[in-house]
Each structure stands twice: as structure tokens, then as C-alpha cells.
Amino acid sequence: MAAVLDVKDLTVSFALHDHDLVAVDHLSFSVSPGETLAVVGESGSGKSQAFLSIMGLLARNGRASGHAILDGVDLIGLPPSQLDAYRGRDIAMIFQDPMTSLNPYLRIGQQMSEVLVQHKQMSKKKARADAIRMLDAVKLADASGIFERYPHECSGGMRQRIMIAMALLCRPKVLIADEPTTALDVTVQAQMLELFSSLTDEFGTALVIITHDLGVVAGLADRMMVVYAGRAVETGTVEQLFYDPHHPYTLGLLNSTPHVETRARRLNTISGSPPNLEHLPRGCPFNPRCAYRCDRCFAERPALTPFGEGRAKACFYGAPLVQAEEVA
Amino acid sequence: MAGITGKDAVLTRYADKLEQIDAPKGRSLTQDAIRRLVRNRAALVSIVIVVLIVLIAFIGPRFAPWDYSKVDWTSIRKPPDVAKLHFFGTDANGRDLLSRVLQGTQMSLIVAGVATAVSVIIGIIYGAIAGYFGGRLDAVMMRFVDVMYAMPYVLFVIILVVIFGRSPVMLFVGIGALEWLTMARIVRGQTLSLKEREFIEAARAGGARSMSIITRHIIPNLTGPVVIYATLTVPEIIITESFLSYLGLGVQEPQTSLGTLISAGAQVAESQTWLLVFPAVVLVTMLLCLTYIGDGLRDALDPKDR
Amino acid sequence: MLSYAFKRVLSMLPVAFIAVTACFFIMRLAPGGPFDRERALPPEIKANLLAAYNMDQSLPVQYMLYVWRLLHGDLGPSMVVKTYSVSQLLGLGLPFTLTLGFSAFIIATTVGILAGILAAVYQNKWPDYVLVLFVMVGVVVPNFLTAHLLQLVFGVYLDWLPAGGYLPGSIPHLVMPVTVLSLAHLARVSRLMRGSMIEVLGSNYVRTARAKGLGTRLVLARHALKPALLPVVSYLGPGLSYLLTGSLVVEQVFGLPGIGKYFIQAALNRDYGLVLGTVVLYMFIILILNLIVDLVYAWLDPKVRYS
Numbered sequence: 001m002a003a004v005l006d007v008k009d010l011t012v013s014f015a016l017h018d019h020d021l022v023a024v025d026h027l028s029f030s031v032s033p034g035e036t037l038a039v040v041g042e043s044g045s046g047k048s049q050a051f052l053s054i055m056g057l058l059a060r061n062g063r064a065s066g067h068a069i070l071d072g073v074d075l076i077g078l079p080p081s082q083l084d085a086y087r088g089r090d091i092a093m094i095f096q097d098p099m100t101s102l103n104p105y106l107r108i109g110q111q112m113s114e115v116l117v118q119h120k121q122m123s124k125k126k127a128r129a130d131a132i133r134m135l136d137a138v139k140l141a142d143a144s145g146i147f148e149r150y151p152h153e154c155s156g157g158m159r160q161r162i163m164i165a166m167a168l169l170c171r172p173k174v175l176i177a178d179e180p181t182t183a184l185d186v187t188v189q190a191q192m193l194e195l196f197s198s199l200t201d202e203f204g205t206a207l208v209i210i211t212h213d214l215g216v217v218a219g220l221a222d223r224m225m226v227v228y229a230g231r232a233v234e235t236g237t238v239e240q241l242f243y244d245p246h247h248p249y250t251l252g253l254l255n256s257t258p259h260v261e262t263r264a265r266r267l268n269t270i271s272g273s274p275p276n277l278e279h280l281p282r283g284c285p286f287n288p289r290c291a292y293r294c295d296r297c298f299a300e301r302p303a304l305t306p307f308g309e310g311r312a313k314a315c316f317y318g319a320p321l322v323q324a325e326e327v328a
Numbered sequence: 329m330a331g332i333t334g335k336d337a338v339l340t341r342y343a344d345k346l347e348q349i350d351a352p353k354g355r356s357l358t359q360d361a362i363r364r365l366v367r368n369r370a371a372l373v374s375i376v377i378v379v380l381i382v383l384i385a386f387i388g389p390r391f392a393p394w395d396y397s398k399v400d401w402t403s404i405r406k407p408p409d410v411a412k413l414h415f416f417g418t419d420a421n422g423r424d425l426l427s428r429v430l431q432g433t434q435m436s437l438i439v440a441g442v443a444t445a446v447s448v449i450i451g452i453i454y455g456a457i458a459g460y461f462g463g464r465l466d467a468v469m470m471r472f473v474d475v476m477y478a479m480p481y482v483l484f485v486i487i488l489v490v491i492f493g494r495s496p497v498m499l500f501v502g503i504g505a506l507e508w509l510t511m512a513r514i515v516r517g518q519t520l521s522l523k524e525r526e527f528i529e530a531a532r533a534g535g536a537r538s539m540s541i542i543t544r545h546i547i548p549n550l551t552g553p554v555v556i557y558a559t560l561t562v563p564e565i566i567i568t569e570s571f572l573s574y575l576g577l578g579v580q581e582p583q584t585s586l587g588t589l590i591s592a593g594a595q596v597a598e599s600q601t602w603l604l605v606f607p608a609v610v611l612v613t614m615l616l617c618l619t620y621i622g623d624g625l626r627d628a629l630d631p632k633d634r
Numbered sequence: 635m636l637s638y639a640f641k642r643v644l645s646m647l648p649v650a651f652i653a654v655t656a657c658f659f660i661m662r663l664a665p666g667g668p669f670d671r672e673r674a675l676p677p678e679i680k681a682n683l684l685a686a687y688n689m690d691q692s693l694p695v696q697y698m699l700y701v702w703r704l705l706h707g708d709l710g711p712s713m714v715v716k717t718y719s720v721s722q723l724l725g726l727g728l729p730f731t732l733t734l735g736f737s738a739f740i741i742a743t744t745v746g747i748l749a750g751i752l753a754a755v756y757q758n759k760w761p762d763y764v765l766v767l768f769v770m771v772g773v774v775v776p777n778f779l780t781a782h783l784l785q786l787v788f789g790v791y792l793d794w795l796p797a798g799g800y801l802p803g804s805i806p807h808l809v810m811p812v813t814v815l816s817l818a819h820l821a822r823v824s825r826l827m828r829g830s831m832i833e834v835l836g837s838n839y840v841r842t843a844r845a846k847g848l849g850t851r852l853v854l855a856r857h858a859l860k861p862a863l864l865p866v867v868s869y870l871g872p873g874l875s876y877l878l879t880g881s882l883v884v885e886q887v888f889g890l891p892g893i894g895k896y897f898i899q900a901a902l903n904r905d906y907g908l909v910l911g912t913v914v915l916y917m918f919i920i921l922i923l924n925l926i927v928d929l930v931y932a933w934l935d936p937k938v939r940y941s
Contacts, residue, residue: 055845060757080850088847095845100838105860105936114856115846150936166846475649480875480920483913490901490909567776571883574778576902587778594782594887598790608779615774 003030004173004206005054005091010066010076012046012053012230021277024050025230026066028304031174036200036207038221038238040214040253042274046230047210051176055093056083071173089119092167096179098159102151108162109147115169134165137202138195157188164195168203175200176208181216193219214257218242226250229275229285232304236311244320246313248290251321284315292317364628371624374617381614385433394424396431397582407602417602419592428584429607433614435585439499440565444558446504451511451557458512459519470516473509481506482568489577499578503568507561514553556625563618570611586611638938642928646921653917657910658700704914720911723896728915730800731892734811735881739874742816743823747866750827754862755854757832765824772821777880781814781887798889811888815880819873826869831862860934867931871924878916 012024024046031037041047053064054075068075070091075083087093095101103111109131116127128147135143138161151159160180167175177196181189197220200207209220217224217238224241226234226249234247245251252270272289281287283298290297296316304314365371393413394400403412404422416425458469488502566586572578573587586607593604708721753765788810789797800807834840835858843857885894893912900908932938 057841057844080844084847084849086847087845093845095838095842097838101842103839103843103857103861105934106857114848114852118846118848118852152937163842471645471648477872480879480913480916482879483916486901487909487913490904563774570776571778574776574883575886575898590779590782594778597782597786604782608783612775612779615776616770619770619774 002032004033004071005031005208006067006069007050007054008067008069010050010053010064010068012049012058012062012064014059015061015063019278023230023277024053024064027227027230027232029225029232029235031206031208033173033206034200034204035223036196036209036221038217038224039208039210039227040212040217040224041227042212044274044277045227046277047227048178050227051093051178051208051210055087055091055176056080057093088115088172089170090172091174091176092170092172093176093178094160094163094167094180097183098156098163099183101163102159104151106150107147108149108151108154112147112162112166112169115166119170131165131169134169135162137168137199138162138165139191140165157184157192160184160188160192161195164199168199168205171203172205174206174208176210178210179212180209182211182213189216196220214242214253226253229277229280231285231314232312233286233315234311234313235304236308240308240311244322246307246311246317246320247315248292248317248321249286252289292321361625361628365624368624368627370620371628374620374624377617378614378621381433381610381617382437385430385437388430389427389434392424392427392430394427396427396584397423398427399423405596405600407600416606417600419600419603420596425589425603425606428589429586429610432584432586432589432607433610435579435583436566436569436587436611436614439503439569439579439585440562442500443504443507443565443569444561446501447507447561448511448554448558450505451508452515452554454508455512455515455517456519459516462520466516466520470513473512476506476509482571485568485572486575486577489572499569499572503565507565510561511554511557514557518553559618559625560622563615563622566611566615566618638932639929642925642932646925650918650921654701654704654914655697657914658697720908723908724893724912724915727891727893727896730890731878731881731885731894732919734808734815734884734890734892735874735877737808738812738815738881739819739877741812742819742877743870743873745816746820746823747827747863749820750824750829750866751831751854751859751862753824753828754831754835762828765828769821769825772817773825777814777818778883778887780817781810781884784810784814785887798887800888800890807888811884811890814887815877815884818880819877822873822876823866823869826866827862830865831858834858834862837861864931864934867927867934871920871927874923874927875920878920 007030008028010024010027011022014021014023027046027050029037039047039050049058049062052058053062054068056075056078058064064076066076070086073086075086075091102108109128112131112134113122113124113127116122116130117124120127122130132143132147135146140146140158140161146154146158146162151162154162160183164177164180180196181192184192193216196207196209199205207220209216211217221238223235223237225232226241226247228249234241234245234250241250242254245254249270255268256270258267270289275281275285281298283296283300284290284293284302287293287297292315294316300316302314302316304312306312389396399422400412400414400418401422403409403414403418405420406412406414406418408415408417414424414426416429418424419428454469458466484506485502489498569578569585570587570590573585574591576588576591578587579585589607590604590611593600593602593607597604708719749765753762756762785797788795795810796804796807840853840857843853848857881892882894882897884890885892886898889895896908897912899905900912
């Protein structure tokens with residue numbers, strides 16, 4: 001099936017006062033229609049910046065190069081005026097902090113209708129009806145009441161649902177959700193994931209969910225991509241990576257997720273500290289923290305190489321990291 | 329009062345930051361800011377220029393060939409004449425303009441310094457009281473500050489001067505007494521937040537220590553804001569004092585200030601342009617540099633503000 | 635919103651009360667008060683004062699009468715001018731000063747807001763640099779200096795505009811005064827607007843608006859403008875007092891028939907009847923204008939408006 005979003009060699013750099021900082025380094029991946037891709041990595045791994053660049057939302061000193069092809073159009077390098085035709089309509093993004101992502105000075109209804117008026121040239125009346133229907137679809141009680149309200153009259157969970165509703169109004173082909181549950185209560189999180197699941201089924205939207213929480217990945221995603229220091233280090237289906245990881249970082253992430261059934265005296269962590277993007281080690285950026293490294297890892301940087309069934313890894317270590325019996 | 333340096337905004341942001349971290353970290357925040365300030369070229373150049381002006385204003389008169397009130401009967405209303413050592417020319421009474429400009433600058437700086445000190449002291453006391461007692465008293469005191477902010481305080485200063493006469497003391501106290509508002513707000517904010525933090529511990533440990541805890545924590549955290557406040561207030565006071573002197577309500581003869589000189593110079597600017605130009609240039613340069621320093625401080629404390 | 639407005643009006647009253655009381659006591663108790671000056675007062679003035687202040691009554695009664703008179707617009711007698719009361723004198727100049735002040739205010743605020751928006755949108759490109767430079771000059775150079783400089787350059791050397799004075803209805807006579815008066819306010823407003831707009835443009839909700847593909851114009855006009863205006867609106871209250879103070883100088887330098895001339899003369903003559911009267915009047919004007927500004931702010935901010 002042809003990918004709905006095809007990203008190749010996406011590179012994002014920021015011009016600091018005396019040098020450039022590379023936040024995303026030749027990232028390549030694709031998303032198929034209707035599938036849910038999880039993008040996993042630590043804070044600062046560049047995962048958000050990659051998608052902000054696709055949406056044309058980089059900071060003033062940011063530059064993006066490479067390709068992000070949505071329906072045959074390369075979004076990278078498009079001037080904002082042209083990009084506007086696609087964002088909000090074919091590709092939409094919701095952000096981590098629902099408390100500040102809605103305009104406090106405008107009514108919710110207005111913020112929703114304007115998307116429909118802008119992209120579908122709907123009349124205000126029809127837009128209102130559509131918006132209220134969507135607010136319903138995200139399981140908000142009193143949809144028409146909310147339409148008239150201001151954001152400060154709604155809770156965080158409600159606001160995030162409103163954001164989701166707003167993003168789906170034009171039935172975009174791709175929805176990017178940047179840590180959508182991080183700022184919410186755990187109970188609300190569970191509901192939110194359910195919501196995502198049912199919505200993507202109902203509207204056939206491809207969902208990219210950026211997160212550092214493997215629980216979210218397990219509950220929602222079909223495929224996942226692990227990002228480290230701005231590069232993709234492993235991709236594959238969720239089952240493949242959870243049960244048979246091939247990159248030491250992926251293994252580390254899995255091991256450091258506390259399991260509710262094991263009584264651990266100490267939590268597992270990945271040794272070492274997150275990489276300093278301004279001073280990356282030679283060779284593989286993970287080598288300071290890797291238990292499986294060899295001499296080659298210090299000399300050469302491994303490229304993302306496909307193997308197995310639709311998987312890829314950027315690692316020189318040949319063998320699987322987890323033996324069949326160790327699967328917990 | 330929203331001054332030319334927007335010091336209220338700068339100081340409030342800084343104070344907010346300080347409120348959220350402990351005293352030792354507060355000191356490093358200040359050091360960090362100082363480091364950033366030093367990197368700002370415009371601010372650095374301005375600091376140098378200001379220091380130079382201050383030095384020349386206070387030490388210069390010892391080396392100046394003419395005293396500021398001495399009359400040279402041979403040169404009345406004369407343009408700059410290097411041979412006679414009247415580098416800036418002379419005024420209608422035959423007095424050397426350079427000396428008068430030096431004296432005027434001195435006067436403006438002294439007024440600014442003293443008035444700033446007065447406003448700092450009043451501000452600290454007022455703010456500490458409001459923050460310490462909190463509740464109703466605080467609300468009333470702060471409402472007063474809020475309203476004073478919108479008042480045309482120059483008019484009040486004029487009232488004071490009109491009633492109490494034109495003594496230099498009046499000038500210092502009067503101007504300083506009306507500039508303390510921002511300092512009061514900052515100190516009150518700090519006191520309030522400290523009260524919440526430290527008192528709880530102190531209450532648990534046993535009452536008597538609270539006073540010393542406050543003094544031990546307020547003072548170090550205050551030096552930063554005070555220095556910044558002083559730097560930002562000085563240009564405002566210089567302008568106020570110049571304004572008053574210009575109107576004839578400020579410094580009295582034979583003392584002079586930049587405002588008086590400009591006022592006198594403006595009357596005859598058509599024919600004796602130098603009488604207006606020299607004091608004006610000095611005044612504007614000083615204010616410009618002080619403003620750049622103020623801007624530099626603001627950027628140093630809150631680098632995103634560009 | 636209505637209760638907010640009501641509360642605001644209510645909070646004005648103590649202020650007005652304090653101001654009036656302070657003025658009263660200053661009048662009566664200041665050293666060198668009206669009745670023991672070095673120079674003996676001319677008998678007409680003394681008679682006026684005695685009558686005006688009911689010196690024969692007790693202090694509290696005097697106070698009541700003073701307030702009563704104020705409420706009726708009688709600001710008391712002048713110390714120096716024999717035949718006119720303060721109110722009459724001010725009445726001569728007030729309309730002009732208010733016209734001058736308001737014109738400058740409206741022009742400076744409008745232009746300042748537009749300039750600030752422009753600078754923010756084109757941040758770090760040439761419109762921004764030009765504005766920052768202009769702001770620096772406008773804020774730093776005192777208004778009495780700009781007044782004289784403009785007067786010299788345009789009124790004397792180039793002779794493009796009349797150097798001073800006023801003929802009723804003559805616009806050229808007003809060009810320089812209004813410009814000088816507007817300068818400082820314009821500089822401050824545009825600097826505020828620029829900073830505020832830059833901050834709003836970097837906010838999360840503007841990012842959301844952009845992500846929705848709304849286009850720069852819509853994002854600016856509908857999402858960014860109102861939030862960015864709020865700090866500017868807050869500033870307008872103090873900004874107005876600055877403007878009124880500035881008008882004193884401008885009227886003096888350009889020889890305009892407003893309150894400024896009387897006020898400065900009065901200050902120099904130590905006529906604090908006139909000085910205090912003027913200040914009381916100014917304060918009332920400013921209090922009322924501040925109230926209006928507060929209400930405008932409350933109306934703009936839905937969190938206040940609908941609470």
C-alpha cells in the first residue's frame with residue numbers, strides 16, 4: 001500500500017550564535033494510511049522537531065532539508081503560504097500542552113469553525129453543526145455548550161479532546177500527536193488512548209504519536225520508530241520491537257519501563273546520560289552507554305539498515321538481544 | 329511609574345524568577361546575568377562612556393581653566409575659542425560654558441544619586457511592611473501604589489517645590505519620594521513569598537528565629553534588584569530633574585544643571601547655538617548610554633525578550 | 635463585567651478623597667502658607683482668601699466647605715491673580731490643552747500600535763531596526779529638547795512651519811506641538827506593542843493557529859492582535875499622565891494658549907492656589923481616563939469580562 005506520508009533524509013538544524021545545532025539527522029520513515037506509528041525517544045531526541053519542521057512550525061533560527069512527501073507533495077521547503085493549503089486540512093498536529101494551545105481570547109466554537117470555513121469554504125452555520133458533531137465524537141458532554149465557551153472554562157482533559165476534535169475536522173490523512181497525554185492525569189490518559197483508537201478506526205486517519213511512554217505505545221501503535229540523538233535507530237512493528245529488540249537503546253528503554261508485576265528494588269536505567277547534540281561521540285552516538293559495543297562502533301556510524309520483515313536497525317551488533325526464553 | 333527604561337517590567341520578571349529559587353541559586357542567576365551583560369557590546373561601550381562622563385564631571389573642574397561662575401569680561405556671548413581656553417564658548421554673563429556644563433552634569437548626577445538612594449530606602453521599607461503584614465494592610469498599601477502609578481507625579485514634585493521652595497534637599501527628597509513605587513512592589517513580592525516559605529519552617533522549629541531568617545534571606549536576594557533598579561532609575565531622575573530645571577523650578581543660581589543650561593541656551597539658540605548644543609549633547613549622550621545599559625540588563629536577565 | 639466596572643469606580647473614590655484631603659491640608663498647613671508670607675498679600679487677595687476658605691470657621695467645617703466647593707467645580711482663588719478664580723483661569727486654557735493632548739494621544743497611540751505590529755512581524759529585518767532606532771531617540775531625548783530643536787529647524791532655519799503661537803483653526807500651528815508631544819508616547823507604545831506582539835507570536839496558541847493553516851493575515855488579525863494589545867492598553871493610563879505633563883512644556887515652548895502657560899507661571903510665582911487647583915483638576919481627569927482604560931481592558935479580556 002502506498003505510504004500516505006513518506007519522509008526521506010529529513011534534517012533539521014538550528015542556527016545558534018556561533019555554530020549550528022543539528023537536531024534531526026537524516027531521518028527517514030513512512031506512514032501507511034490508517035496505521036498508527038509511534039515515535040519514541042527521550043526528551044531532546046529531536047522527535048518533536050522533525051514533525052514541527054514538516055508542519056512548517058520551526059523556530060525562526062531553524063532550517064529543514066530533505067523530503068516529506070504527503071500525497072505527492074513535498075512539504076519541506078514550501079513557503080508558508082503554500083503550506084497553508086495542506087496543514088489543518090490534509091495533515092494536522094496537536095501538541096503536548098492543552099492548557100496553552102487554545103487561544104484564551106476566542107470562543108472554542110470560533111476556533112473550530114474557522115478551520116472549516118478556511119479549508120472547506122463552509123458557511124458558518126454548517127461549520128458550527130459539523131464542529132458540534134465532532135465534539136460529540138470525541139465524547140464531550142454538552143457539545144453545543146462547549147462550542148460557545150471560552151477555553152478557560154474547560155479542564156485540561158476537555159481541552160485536549162477539543163484539540164483532537166479541531167484537528168480532525170477536515171478529516172486529515174495524517175494526524176500528528178506530540179505527547180498528547182503527558183500533561184494529563186493517568187485516568188484521563190487511558191480514555192484519551194481509547195479515543196484515539198476509535199477515531200482513527202472511524203475516520204481512517206494515519207496517526208503518528210510522539211511519546212516517551214512505552215505504555216502508550218503498547219496500547220495504541222501498530223509500528224514504532226525509536227529515535228536517538230536525532231536519528232532513527234530502530235523501526236518495526238510494536239510486537240517486533242517489544243519482544244525482539246535489535247538495538248541496545250530499544251532494549252534499554254524496554255527494561256527501564258517498570259512492570260507492574262515485578263517487585264523491583266531499584267529501577268533499571270540506561271547507564272550514562274542523554275547525548276549532548278553539540279558534541280556527539282565519534283561513530284555511533286549511543287556508544288558511551290552501550291553494553292554491546294565493539295571497536296567498529298567507535299569508528300563508523302551505523303546506517304539504518306533494513307532486515308527481517310519490514311524492520312530496520314542502525315546497529316553493528318549482529319545477534320538478537322533477547323533470547324526467546326527471556327520474554328517476560 | 330513606567331519610565332523610559334521600562335524598569336517595572338524588567339524588575340518584576342527578575343523578582344519573579346528569584347522568588348522561585350533559593351537564595352544561593354539567586355546569586356548565580358545574577359552572576360549569569362552579569363556575564364551576559366558583559367557580552368553585550370552596546371551596553372559595555374555605554375558603561376565605559378558613563379563612567380568617563382562621571383569621572384570628568386567630578387574631577388574635571390579641578391583641571392578646568394575657568395571656574396563655572398567666574399566671569400570673563402573679555403568674552404561675553406562668544407563661540408568656542410581655543411586660544412582663550414573657552415572650549416565650549418561663553419554665555420551671556422561671560423561664564424565659560426565647559427565649566428558650567430561640567431558643573432551641571434555634576435549636579436544632575438548628584439541629584440540622581442541621592443534621589444535614587446532615597447527612593448530605594450523608602451521602597452524597601454514600604455514594601456517590607458506591606459509584605460510582612462500582608463492581608464488588609466498589604467492590599468491597601470498596594471492599591472495606593474497602583475493608583476500612584478497612574479498619577480502625573482511630576483506635577484506633585486512641582487507642588488512640593490512650589491510650597492517648600494527650591495532647596496536642593498527638596499529636590500532630592502521630592503523626586504526620590506515619588507520614585508519608590510517599583511522598588512516597593514519588588515520588595516513586597518519578595519517578602520510575601522519568603523514569608524510563605526520560611527515561616528512555615530520557622531514555625532515548626534520554634535518562633536524566635538524567623539526574624540533572622542528573613543534578614544539573612546532577604547538581604548542577599550535584594551542586592552541584585554537594588555542595583556538594577558538604581559541603574560534604571562538614574563536616567564529617569566535625570567530627566568525629571570532636567571525637566572524641572574528647565575522650567576526654572578530646579579536648581580538655583582549660581583548652581584546650574586543641564587536642564588537650566590538647555591533652557592537658557594534654547595532662548596538664544598538662533599544666534600548662540602553652542603549654548604544649546606553642548607549641554608544638549610551631554611544630556612542626550614548620558615541618557616542614551618544609560619538606556620542602553622538598561623536594555624542590556626533587561627536582555628541579560630531575560631534573554632528571550634528580544 | 636458590570637460588577638467589575640462598579641468596583642473600579644468605587645476604588646477611585648478613596649483615591650480622589652485622599653488627593654483632595656491632601657491638597658486641602660497642604661493649602662492650610664504648608665510653611666509660608668497663605669497668610670504668613672514674607673511679602674504681604676495685596677488686600678484684595680486676602681479678602682478673596684478669607685471668603686473662600688472661611689478662615690473664621692473651624693477646621694472640619696472649612697474642609698467640608700472646601701469639598702463642597704470642589705464638587706461644584708470651584709477650585710478656589712488664585713494667590714496672585716486678583717480678579718479671576720482658579721476655575722475661571724483654567725477654563726480659559728483647558729479646552730485647548732485637552733484638544734492638544736487628545737489629538738497627540740490618539741495619533742501617537744494609533745501610529746505606535748501599527749509600527750509595533752510591523753516591527754514584530756518583520757522582526758530583525760529593516761522595519762524593525764528603523765523602529766528600534768526611532769524608539770531609542772524618542773524615549774531618550776527629553777521633550778523640551780525636541781521641542782526646541784524642531785522649532786529651530788522647521789520654524790526658524792527652514793521656515794516651513796510657524797515657530798509658535800496659535801490662530802484658531804490653524805492646522806500648521808499645531809503640527810509641531812502635536813508632533814513633539816506625540817513623540818515620546820509613540821516611542822513607548824510602539825516598543826511595548828512590538829515586545830508584546832513578539833511574545834504573542836511565539837505563544838502556543840498562535841502555533842496552533844498556524845498549524846491549522848489559517849494564513850498569516852488571519853493569524854495576526856484574529857489570534858494575535860487582541861492578546862498583544864492588552865499590555866499596551868494597560869499602559870495607556872500612565873501614558874496619558876506623561877502626555878499631560880509633556881503638554882506643559884510644549885505649550886510653553888510654542889506659546890500656546892493652554893493651561894500649561896498658567897501652570898508654569900503659577901509655579902514660578904509660588905501661587906499654589908492655582909498650582910493645586912490645576913493638579914486637582916488634572917488628577918480628576920486622569921482618574922476618569924484610567925477608569926475608562928480599565929474598562930476597555932476588562933472588555934477585551936474574556937476572563938475578566940465573563941467572570
